[in-house]
Amino acid sequence: MAKLEITVCMGSSCFARGNDQNLEFIENYIKENGLEAQVDLSGTRCSGNCADGPNIVINGVEYRGVDQDKLKEILDEIKASV
Numbered sequence: 001m002a003k004l005e006i007t008v009c010m011g012s013s014c015f016a017r018g019n020d021q022n023l024e025f026i027e028n029y030i031k032e033n034g035l036e037a038q039v040d041l042s043g044t045r046c047s048g049n050c051a052d053g054p055n056i057v058i059n060g061v062e063y064r065g066v067d068q069d070k071l072k073e074i075l076d077e078i079k080a081s082v
Contacts, residue, residue: 004039004078007057011046014053018067022054025068029075 008014008023023043030039047055052064056071063074 002038004035005057005059006039006041008041008043009045009047009053009055009057010043011050011053013046013050014055017054019054019056022056022066022068022071025071026056026075029072033079035079 006026008019008026010019010023026041030036030041044057047057047062049055049062049064054064054066056063056066058074058078063070066074
């Protein structure tokens with residue numbers, strides 16, 4: 001599996017809209033799937049797209065309005081394709 005770079009917007013709007021829970025979901029997903037060595041997970045300040053949040057960037061692609069269901073779908077798809 002190629003290295004995944006996941007950046008979670010931790011600006012106040014994205015955080016309040018669910019990225020606090022999305023971050024926890026990602027951390028658990030990484031552990032449950034044994035991906036600790038394949039994922040660089042980091043947080044960032046406001047990405048400037050507050051109205052479309054919560055926002056997460058995975059390998060340079062920004063996903064907007066991300067909830068845990070959408071996040072699982074994205075991560076499963078990426079995991080399956082590599």
